[in-house]
Amino acid sequence: MNELAGKIISGDIRSIARGITVIENDDAGSALLLKELYRHTGQAYLIGITGPPGGGKSTLVDKLIKLYRGQKKKVGVLAVDPSSPFSGGAILGDRVRMQQHATDGGVFIRSMGSRGHLGGLALSTSDAAKILDAAGYDIIIFETVGIGQSEVEVAGRVDTTVLVTVPGLGDDVQVLKAGTMEIADIFAVNKADREGVERCVIELGQLLSIKEMDQSTFLPPILQLVAKDNIGVAELASAVGKHREYLMADNRLDQKRKARLKSEVHNIIINRLDKWARARLTREMEAGEDLEGLYQKRTDPYTVAERFIKELQI
Amino acid sequence: MPNKIRILIAKPGLDGHDRGAKYIARALRDAGFEVIYTGLRQTPEAIAAAAVQEDVQWVGLSCLSGAHNSLFPRVVQLLKEMNAPDIKVFGGGVIPADDIPGLKAAGIREIFTPGASSQQVVDYINKN
Numbered sequence: 001m002n003e004l005a006g007k008i009i010s011g012d013i014r015s016i017a018r019g020i021t022v023i024e025n026d027d028a029g030s031a032l033l034l035k036e037l038y039r040h041t042g043q044a045y046l047i048g049i050t051g052p053p054g055g056g057k058s059t060l061v062d063k064l065i066k067l068y069r070g071q072k073k074k075v076g077v078l079a080v081d082p083s084s085p086f087s088g089g090a091i092l093g094d095r096v097r098m099q100q101h102a103t104d105g106g107v108f109i110r111s112m113g114s115r116g117h118l119g120g121l122a123l124s125t126s127d128a129a130k131i132l133d134a135a136g137y138d139i140i141i142f143e144t145v146g147i148g149q150s151e152v153e154v155a156g157r158v159d160t161t162v163l164v165t166v167p168g169l170g171d172d173v174q175v176l177k178a179g180t181m182e183i184a185d186i187f188a189v190n191k192a193d194r195e196g197v198e199r200c201v202i203e204l205g206q207l208l209s210i211k212e213m214d215q216s217t218f219l220p221p222i223l224q225l226v227a228k229d230n231i232g233v234a235e236l237a238s239a240v241g242k243h244r245e246y247l248m249a250d251n252r253l254d255q256k257r258k259a260r261l262k263s264e265v266h267n268i269i270i271n272r273l274d275k276w277a278r279a280r281l282t283r284e285m286e287a288g289e290d291l292e293g294l295y296q297k298r299t300d301p302y303t304v305a306e307r308f309i310k311e312l313q314i
Numbered sequence: 315m316p317n318k319i320r321i322l323i324a325k326p327g328l329d330g331h332d333r334g335a336k337y338i339a340r341a342l343r344d345a346g347f348e349v350i351y352t353g354l355r356q357t358p359e360a361i362a363a364a365a366v367q368e369d370v371q372w373v374g375l376s377c378l379s380g381a382h383n384s385l386f387p388r389v390v391q392l393l394k395e396m397n398a399p400d401i402k403v404f405g406g407g408v409i410p411a412d413d414i415p416g417l418k419a420a421g422i423r424e425i426f427t428p429g430a431s432s433q434q435v436v437d438y439i440n441k442n
């Protein structure tokens with residue numbers, strides 16, 4: 001076995017950190033590392049925390065770490081913040097709220113820049129979770145970039161999705177209507193110390209009541225929290241536990257994870273094809289021939305694309 | 315994609331002056347680096363542990379309170395103990411010129427004092 005993979009499985013912190021860098025940068029050894037680690041994964045339970053920026057996600061994650069540590073569970077956190085589309089740089093600040101756990105050997109926190117990936121996570125967040133999973137972390141928490149209408153990817157990548165919202169955003173429930181409503185297994189109305197909680201809870205309840213449901217549907221609970229004062233966090237953790245039990249019954253968790261694996265394979269294909277297409281196009285277009293031909297209407301974009309695709313024999 | 319340079323910016327000790335650290339963090343982001351900011355009042359232990367988990371190439375320490383002579387070398391020492399001597403430490407803040415040689419001897423690569431431009435800092439990282 002590859003030396004790095006072995007050290008990751010043994011739980012060596014430096015190697016776990018290195019492994020995440022390898023996959024994050026898509027270094028040469030990335031696929032090989034993930035192939036070796038794959039059969040050691042599947043033990044961890046994955047929780048996604050999503051919601052608007054400033055809603056208290058990081059604060060909540062900090063409290064959840066504390067709670068799960070109290071249960072002697074090892075906790076991994078992957079916290080994603082947006083990368084600047086202009087410089088490609090990023091300020092990753094989620095750690096600020098979780099630093100009390102920095103020196104706890106049972107907690108591993110990693111900040112990730114979205115690096116241009118849309119959907120609320122980084123391209124490599126799921127693979128980073130595999131590394132933590134193989135290293136023996138029991139609970140892995142994803143904190144997404146603040147949610148908008150397209151940041152729903154997390155739901156397809158974790159076992160339980162928690163949507164954090166706050167009262168008084170006005171258009172907040174509006175945002176939820178437009179597609180994020182469906183992704184929540186649990187609603188956490190945070191900052192319940194503020195005015196407007198009741199209204200927010202009622203509006204969420206009304207939205208939920210129009211959701212299509214039958215007897216086997218998990219009814220997402222709507223919880224009130226004051227994350228900064230650790231109020232409602234234990235209730236949230238127990239709701240996560242209930243959702244997990246729901247998934248364990250009737251093989252729902254297996255089905256969910258199988259669907260996830262299928263989409264992982266799909267993504268690997270798409271990403272490789274994308275990489276190939278970029279490289280292929282750069283090579284061809286730099287020769288200038290096709291681009292000029294296209295521009296002068298000697299050929300058309302479909303014909304050029306089809307010629308490239310033929311090389312792939314698909 | 316060329317490998318991203320990741321830099322941890324941290325405020326060790328009880329010092330509450332964070333303007334300089336935030337200013338430097340933004341400048342580094344605008345130069346294309348990934349900056350992990352850990353906030354105020356960090357122990358050297360928490361800073362070193364975070365640097366290892368985040369797998370940064372650099373740790374930038376900011377101190378305006380006068381406690382740099384004990385805090386900065388401690389971070390270098392802890393990184394060595396955590397099997398991460400390759401993580402480079404640099405820093406800035408209100409630091410008397412007389413203290414700089416001692417800090418460098420203790421393994422701090424470079425020190426930037428008030429008036430240093432963000433471009434100087436960015437150029438330094440790009441060159442080292």
Ligand code: B12
Pocket residue numbers: 323328329330331332333334335337338373374375376377378379380404405406407408426427428429430431432435
């Ligand atoms: C603004 C200020 C404050 C603000 C801070 C606001 C904030 N959130 O940051 C307030 C009013 C709160 C404050 C309070 C105090 N302050 Co005051 N404060 C200053 C002042 C005037 C400017 C600091 C500043 O923001 N500069 C602007 C930033 C951009 O510059 P900078 O931090 O120096 O950063 C530059 C470089 O140093 C370098 N750099 C800094 N960090 C890093 C990190 C890296 C990685 C790199 C590469 C570079 C780098 O790059 C930056 C760009 O050039 C300085 C005096 C001065 N001229 O420095 C005193 C000063 C720092 N304060 C001082 C003191 C004593 C205090 C108090 C103790 C006063 C009191 N008795 O209450 C309190 C303590 C606060 C606390 N909790 O720690 C003293 C410190 C004395 C010492 N070191 O021996 C100073 C030097 C004033 C003095 N001459 O006496 N202060």
Ligand SMILES: Nc1nc2c(ncn2[C@@H]2O[C@H](COP(=O)(O)OP(=O)(O)O)[C@@H](O)[C@H]2O)c(=O)[nH]1
Pocket residue numbers: 051052053054055056057058059060094097190191192193194225226227228229
């Ligand atoms: N009033 C109030 N503020 C909170 C609560 N939870 C978190 N905050 C504050 O909200 C701000 C943003 O929190 P953060 O966790 O960084 O939000 P994130 O962007 O969603 O990760 C911080 O200043 C927190 O202290 C809460 O329950 N009530």
Ligand SMILES: [Mg+2]
Pocket residue numbers: 057058059093094143
């Ligand atoms: Mg956050």
